[in-house]
Amino acid sequence: MTTTTDSISVWDTMDHASLRQRRFLRFLTATLVNLVVLNLFVQYLPQYVAVDAFTTTLLAAVVLQVLLKLTLVLEHRLAAFFNARRGGSAKFMRVFTAWLVLFGSKFVILEALALALGERLHFGGAFHGIVTLIAVVVAMLAVEVLLVKAYRWLG
Numbered sequence: 001m002t003t004t005t006d007s008i009s010v011w012d013t014m015d016h017a018s019l020r021q022r023r024f025l026r027f028l029t030a031t032l033v034n035l036v037v038l039n040l041f042v043q044y045l046p047q048y049v050a051v052d053a054f055t056t057t058l059l060a061a062v063v064l065q066v067l068l069k070l071t072l073v074l075e076h077r078l079a080a081f082f083n084a085r086r087g088g089s090a091k092f093m094r095v096f097t098a099w100l101v102l103f104g105s106k107f108v109i110l111e112a113l114a115l116a117l118g119e120r121l122h123f124g125g126a127f128h129g130i131v132t133l134i135a136v137v138v139a140m141l142a143v144e145v146l147l148v149k150a151y152r153w154l155g
Helices: 010-016 019-044 054-083 088-120 126-154
Strands: 049-051 121-123
Touching: 019 049, 019 054, 019 126, 049 054, 054 088, 054 121, 054 126, 088 121, 088 126, 121 126
Parallel strands: none
Antiparallel strands: 049 121
């Protein structure tokens, strides 16, 4: 029996995807979520998020995804470091460094976006746009969580 590739979708190959392929799809999905959320902010809250072109939001979505993933890697490594130690100070440092990395990273992300995209992307509002950036990132992460829950529910 001969099978043709006409009846097979590229998505039907997911059962046999390698770890690298699954990571790529997770990164792609998260980047597309970032793109949609960022563009919704641009459309509905232009006084807080301004952009010159769709391409700029695409580049910003990729930069945001890379930096958010690096932030999580750093936070998890610090967590593992402090979780391997005993005592109250280690527990405090675990919580403090998690907060510092997760909150402080938003300043790094804002500066990285400013360096990469200049005036083509602007976050306005309180504290030079940091509050808006935090709202955008929280919205992105919330949508990702909802998508993961929907995916698991389906299957």
